[in-house]
Amino acid sequence: MFIKNLPHKTVERLSQYRRALLMILSKEKTHVFSHEIAQMLHITPVQVRRDLMLIGYSGNLRKGYDIKELIDLIGRIIDSEKGQRVAVVGLGNLGKAIISYFKGKRSKLAIIAAFDINPEKINRVYDGVACYHINQVSEIIKQNNISIGIISVPSEQAPEIAETMVLAGVKGILNFTPKPLNVPPYVYLEEYDMITSLEKVAFFAKKNDERFK
Amino acid sequence: MFIKNLPHKTVERLSQYRRALLMILSKEKTHVFSHEIAQMLHITPVQVRRDLMLIGYSGNLRKGYDIKELIDLIGRIIDSEKGQRVAVVGLGNLGKAIISYFKGKRSKLAIIAAFDINPEKINRVYDGVACYHINQVSEIIKQNNISIGIISVPSEQAPEIAETMVLAGVKGILNFTPKPLNVPPYVYLEEYDMITSLEKVAFFAKKNDERFK
DNA sequence: TTATCAATGTGAATCAATAAACAGAAACCC
């Protein structure tokens, strides 16, 4: 499946649509309206329809969208056909949280290795994921054809880990440290900065507080 | 300090500018150029200057911006004068990670309480933060005038916790569960969805992989 | 069978964010 230049925000929402649809799939409904999807995610129905238009999916007038078909289609667009493997570097609280949040969620996207520097963690298995020493990152990534790396080490170590990962061949990095990273253009980088998010919430909370009486 | 309608993205970057500036403050430089800030965060110098323009800060031509002054000004804009208190509900791996990431970072924004349902955690102190039973959320929030809540419980419980928090008077919520929440307009809500982020990275990683041969 | 209704699909308009372009001024150099 190949669609040119899907907007970033649309990709995010497709992931969310799929999750929401999987949740209602059981409920013996076969179809769903754009306004129902919209309500689940607190967005507008137009937004939903536009996104579906972008991926070329048509609903039935008056019946809505076929849930199963849509889940399938989203999968064919955002998943990689032959699957993608993921490694988590840094198995502190955050690393563990990521693994357990993600466990068993997507068959096409699997966390298959973790790395840490703490000897007590190495050669153990957490939630089904084996942990190796951090100096094996390159080796394990190459061996297992891992294409995505998650960085959850202390900030100072992030740039070095990123470089190792890039050299070992990952194609995407999700960085949980507040350290901005530098990667070549053929590697997709997503920064995920908890501290900034919290300060942002604090700012707008304060602002709302002033505005609403 | 009061500036009308700062764009969301600018607020995020201000938080990042401050962090970056605090890091170079030691290095006995007193001034910094827009292109230096830009380089640290991998954005363009124009972006930096525009943001600073929006908060009404002027640099010295040829010398750049006074680091100390700028840190101060950002503080006066994004921090609340009398400080804001934060509670974390759900002290699993993620909750702990948040607390330790945040520890000692900002004096005006302090995590002062955590909540869990596990008796082993209750009445203990993690990284300086006391943990209470989850049914005390409302009470403790009111008592301590906590204005910001972080939700890191399992998804199913998120809506209930959010409602409790809102009723107890929080003004902002940072939601780490993938469950979209419904809050009144006077409460600022930020959704922070790790699974979507990872799927997004996977999508663009795949796409890059196809594009760059 | 015709009118009405309730949904989709989409061009055009609006809004938000980023980048480009450039005027202006302090410092520097000769």
Place this chain on the structure above:
DNA sequence: GGGTTTCTGTTTATTGATTCACATTGATAA
């Protein structure tokens, strides 16, 4: 002291994302 360089500050243009407005159409009901 005049010219050049290098930076800021801001206006304008561009790009990206969302919303509006409405044409269209299948189902339903009178």
